[in-house]
Amino acid sequence: MELFEAIQTRRSVRKFQDKPVEDDKLLQLLEAVRMAPSWANMQCWSFIVVKEKSKKETISELSYVESFFAPKGYKVNPAKKALAEAPLVIVACADPEKSGVLWDQPYYMTDLGIASQNLWLAARGLGLGTVFVGVFEERKLCELLGIPQNIRVVGLFPVGYPLEEKAGGPPRKPLSEIVFHETWGR
Numbered sequence: 001m002e003l004f005e006a007i008q009t010r011r012s013v014r015k016f017q018d019k020p021v022e023d024d025k026l027l028q029l030l031e032a033v034r035m036a037p038s039w040a041n042m043q044c045w046s047f048i049v050v051k052e053k054s055k056k057e058t059i060s061e062l063s064y065v066e067s068f069f070a071p072k073g074y075k076v077n078p079a080k081k082a083l084a085e086a087p088l089v090i091v092a093c094a095d096p097e098k099s100g101v102l103w104d105q106p107y108y109m110t111d112l113g114i115a116s117q118n119l120w121l122a123a124r125g126l127g128l129g130t131v132f133v134g135v136f137e138e139r140k141l142c143e144l145l146g147i148p149q150n151i152r153v154v155g156l157f158p159v160g161y162p163l164e165e166k167a168g169g170p171p172r173k174p175l176s177e178i179v180f181h182e183t184w185g186r
Protein backbone atom coordinates (compact mmCIF):
# COMPACT_ATOMS: atom_id res chain seq x y z
CA MET A 1 0.00 0.00 0.00
CA GLU A 2 1.25 3.44 -0.90
CA LEU A 3 2.31 5.59 2.09
CA PHE A 4 -0.22 8.39 1.67
CA GLU A 5 -3.04 5.90 1.18
CA ALA A 6 -2.03 4.22 4.45
CA ILE A 7 -1.98 7.59 6.23
CA GLN A 8 -5.39 8.52 4.84
CA THR A 9 -7.08 5.18 5.53
CA ARG A 10 -5.52 4.14 8.88
CA ARG A 11 -8.15 3.82 11.59
CA SER A 12 -8.43 2.63 15.14
CA VAL A 13 -9.33 -1.06 14.82
CA ARG A 14 -11.02 -2.63 17.85
CA LYS A 15 -12.70 -5.71 16.31
CA PHE A 16 -10.70 -8.58 14.89
CA GLN A 17 -11.17 -11.75 12.88
CA ASP A 18 -10.56 -15.02 14.68
CA LYS A 19 -7.32 -15.52 12.75
CA PRO A 20 -3.74 -15.49 14.03
CA VAL A 21 -1.13 -13.00 12.85
CA GLU A 22 1.59 -14.80 10.89
CA ASP A 23 5.09 -14.67 12.40
CA ASP A 24 6.56 -12.97 9.32
CA LYS A 25 3.96 -10.20 9.53
CA LEU A 26 4.63 -9.73 13.23
CA LEU A 27 8.32 -9.48 12.39
CA GLN A 28 7.63 -6.83 9.76
CA LEU A 29 5.60 -4.84 12.29
CA LEU A 30 8.40 -4.98 14.82
CA GLU A 31 10.92 -4.04 12.11
CA ALA A 32 8.86 -0.93 11.34
CA VAL A 33 8.98 -0.02 15.02
CA ARG A 34 12.73 -0.67 15.21
CA MET A 35 13.39 1.78 12.37
CA ALA A 36 11.64 4.71 14.07
CA PRO A 37 13.70 7.80 14.85
CA SER A 38 14.40 8.67 18.48
CA TRP A 39 16.13 11.17 20.73
CA ALA A 40 19.88 11.02 19.88
CA ASN A 41 19.09 7.60 18.38
CA MET A 42 18.93 6.28 21.95
CA GLN A 43 16.05 3.91 21.10
CA CYS A 44 14.72 4.01 24.65
CA TRP A 45 12.00 1.48 23.85
CA SER A 46 11.22 -2.19 24.50
CA PHE A 47 8.21 -4.09 23.24
CA ILE A 48 6.54 -7.12 24.81
CA VAL A 49 4.50 -9.36 22.52
CA VAL A 50 1.70 -11.04 24.49
CA LYS A 51 -0.21 -13.95 22.94
CA GLU A 52 -1.23 -15.95 26.02
CA LYS A 53 -5.02 -15.82 26.38
CA SER A 54 -5.14 -15.42 30.16
CA LYS A 55 -2.57 -12.59 30.08
CA LYS A 56 -4.51 -10.74 27.36
CA GLU A 57 -7.67 -11.10 29.44
CA THR A 58 -5.95 -9.62 32.48
CA ILE A 59 -4.51 -6.79 30.38
CA SER A 60 -8.04 -6.11 29.15
CA GLU A 61 -9.25 -5.92 32.76
CA LEU A 62 -6.50 -3.37 33.48
CA SER A 63 -7.68 -0.96 30.78
CA TYR A 64 -10.07 1.49 32.33
CA VAL A 65 -12.09 4.52 31.53
CA GLU A 66 -10.84 8.01 32.32
CA SER A 67 -12.84 11.17 32.68
CA PHE A 68 -11.99 12.24 29.13
CA PHE A 69 -13.96 9.30 27.74
CA ALA A 70 -17.02 10.18 29.84
CA PRO A 71 -18.39 12.97 27.62
CA LYS A 72 -18.64 10.40 24.85
CA GLY A 73 -20.76 8.21 27.15
CA TYR A 74 -18.24 5.38 27.45
CA LYS A 75 -18.55 3.30 30.60
CA VAL A 76 -15.53 1.14 29.78
CA ASN A 77 -12.45 1.74 27.69
CA PRO A 78 -13.64 1.32 24.07
CA ALA A 79 -10.61 -0.93 23.45
CA LYS A 80 -11.27 -3.23 26.44
CA LYS A 81 -12.69 -6.15 24.42
CA ALA A 82 -10.08 -5.70 21.72
CA LEU A 83 -7.28 -6.30 24.24
CA ALA A 84 -8.78 -9.66 25.22
CA GLU A 85 -9.85 -10.78 21.76
CA ALA A 86 -6.94 -9.73 19.51
CA PRO A 87 -4.55 -12.55 18.59
CA LEU A 88 -1.74 -10.56 20.17
CA VAL A 89 -1.08 -7.44 22.18
CA ILE A 90 2.11 -5.40 21.87
CA VAL A 91 3.04 -3.59 25.06
CA ALA A 92 5.17 -0.52 24.29
CA CYS A 93 7.60 0.39 27.07
CA ALA A 94 10.17 3.14 27.53
CA ASP A 95 13.20 3.75 29.71
CA PRO A 96 12.97 7.50 30.39
CA GLU A 97 16.64 7.55 31.43
CA LYS A 98 17.57 6.59 27.90
CA SER A 99 15.87 9.58 26.33
CA GLY A 100 16.21 13.34 26.77
CA VAL A 101 14.43 15.93 28.87
CA LEU A 102 14.54 19.46 27.57
CA TRP A 103 12.75 22.37 29.22
CA ASP A 104 10.60 19.94 31.20
CA GLN A 105 9.59 17.98 28.11
CA PRO A 106 10.27 14.25 28.49
CA TYR A 107 11.14 13.04 25.00
CA TYR A 108 10.57 9.37 25.72
CA MET A 109 6.88 10.05 25.09
CA THR A 110 7.75 11.55 21.71
CA ASP A 111 10.04 8.61 20.87
CA LEU A 112 7.31 6.13 21.70
CA GLY A 113 4.69 8.19 19.88
CA ILE A 114 6.70 8.07 16.68
CA ALA A 115 7.43 4.35 17.05
CA SER A 116 3.73 3.76 17.70
CA GLN A 117 2.71 5.53 14.52
CA ASN A 118 5.20 3.36 12.59
CA LEU A 119 3.50 0.33 14.11
CA TRP A 120 0.03 1.65 13.32
CA LEU A 121 0.82 2.48 9.70
CA ALA A 122 2.81 -0.72 9.13
CA ALA A 123 -0.19 -2.68 10.42
CA ARG A 124 -2.37 -0.89 7.89
CA GLY A 125 0.10 -1.62 5.11
CA LEU A 126 0.15 -5.31 6.01
CA GLY A 127 -3.64 -5.62 6.05
CA LEU A 128 -3.67 -5.74 9.85
CA GLY A 129 -5.32 -3.37 12.30
CA THR A 130 -4.54 -1.97 15.73
CA VAL A 131 -5.33 0.87 18.11
CA PHE A 132 -3.21 2.83 20.57
CA VAL A 133 -4.57 2.12 24.05
CA GLY A 134 -3.19 4.72 26.41
CA VAL A 135 -5.47 4.32 29.41
CA PHE A 136 -4.61 1.43 31.73
CA GLU A 137 -3.41 0.64 35.22
CA GLU A 138 0.31 0.84 34.66
CA ARG A 139 1.62 -0.51 37.97
CA LYS A 140 -0.57 -3.62 37.89
CA LEU A 141 0.41 -4.22 34.27
CA CYS A 142 4.10 -4.01 35.22
CA GLU A 143 3.52 -6.60 37.94
CA LEU A 144 1.75 -8.90 35.49
CA LEU A 145 4.54 -8.75 32.90
CA GLY A 146 7.55 -8.43 35.20
CA ILE A 147 8.40 -4.95 33.94
CA PRO A 148 11.07 -3.26 36.12
CA GLN A 149 10.23 -0.18 38.21
CA ASN A 150 12.33 2.22 36.13
CA ILE A 151 10.40 1.41 32.95
CA ARG A 152 7.21 3.20 31.88
CA VAL A 153 4.48 1.56 29.83
CA VAL A 154 3.33 4.06 27.21
CA GLY A 155 0.80 2.16 25.12
CA LEU A 156 -0.91 -1.15 24.41
CA PHE A 157 -1.60 -2.33 20.87
CA PRO A 158 -4.08 -5.14 20.24
CA VAL A 159 -3.14 -6.42 16.77
CA GLY A 160 -5.07 -8.63 14.35
CA TYR A 161 -6.92 -8.82 11.08
CA PRO A 162 -9.75 -6.25 11.09
CA LEU A 163 -13.26 -7.66 11.20
CA GLU A 164 -14.47 -4.92 8.89
CA GLU A 165 -13.05 -2.22 6.65
CA LYS A 166 -13.84 1.13 8.25
CA ALA A 167 -14.85 3.68 5.64
CA GLY A 168 -14.62 6.87 7.63
CA GLY A 169 -13.54 7.79 11.10
CA PRO A 170 -13.78 10.61 13.58
CA PRO A 171 -13.55 13.90 11.68
CA ARG A 172 -10.41 16.02 11.68
CA LYS A 173 -10.24 19.78 12.06
CA PRO A 174 -9.76 21.63 8.77
CA LEU A 175 -6.27 22.94 7.99
CA SER A 176 -7.65 26.48 8.26
CA GLU A 177 -8.18 25.84 11.98
CA ILE A 178 -4.83 24.25 12.80
CA VAL A 179 -2.25 25.88 10.53
CA PHE A 180 -1.00 29.42 10.97
CA HIS A 181 1.40 31.26 8.70
CA GLU A 182 4.32 33.26 10.04
CA THR A 183 2.74 34.09 13.44
CA TRP A 184 0.30 32.44 15.86
CA GLY A 185 -3.34 32.93 14.92
CA ARG A 186 -2.87 34.04 11.30
Ligand SMILES: Cc1cc2nc3c(=O)[nH]c(=O)nc-3n(C[C@H](O)[C@H](O)[C@H](O)COP(=O)(O)O)c2cc1C
Binds near residue numbers: 077079135
Ligand atom coordinates in the same frame (compact mmCIF):
# COMPACT_ATOMS: atom_id res chain seq x y z
C1 LIG B 1 -2.15 8.61 22.79
C2 LIG B 1 -3.43 7.90 22.40
C3 LIG B 1 -4.13 7.18 23.36
C4 LIG B 1 -5.30 6.50 23.01
N1 LIG B 1 -5.95 5.75 23.97
C5 LIG B 1 -7.05 5.05 23.61
C6 LIG B 1 -7.68 4.18 24.57
O1 LIG B 1 -7.28 4.05 25.72
N2 LIG B 1 -8.78 3.50 24.15
C7 LIG B 1 -9.26 3.56 22.87
O2 LIG B 1 -10.23 2.89 22.57
N3 LIG B 1 -8.68 4.38 21.95
C8 LIG B 1 -7.59 5.11 22.27
N4 LIG B 1 -6.95 5.91 21.34
C9 LIG B 1 -7.47 5.97 19.95
C10 LIG B 1 -8.13 7.31 19.63
O3 LIG B 1 -9.36 7.40 20.30
C11 LIG B 1 -8.29 7.44 18.09
O4 LIG B 1 -7.02 7.39 17.50
C12 LIG B 1 -9.01 8.72 17.68
O5 LIG B 1 -10.33 8.71 18.12
C13 LIG B 1 -9.01 8.89 16.16
O6 LIG B 1 -9.60 7.79 15.52
P1 LIG B 1 -8.83 6.99 14.38
O7 LIG B 1 -7.60 6.39 15.02
O8 LIG B 1 -9.76 5.93 13.89
O9 LIG B 1 -8.45 7.95 13.29
C14 LIG B 1 -5.78 6.57 21.67
C15 LIG B 1 -5.05 7.28 20.70
C16 LIG B 1 -3.88 7.92 21.05
C17 LIG B 1 -3.10 8.64 19.98
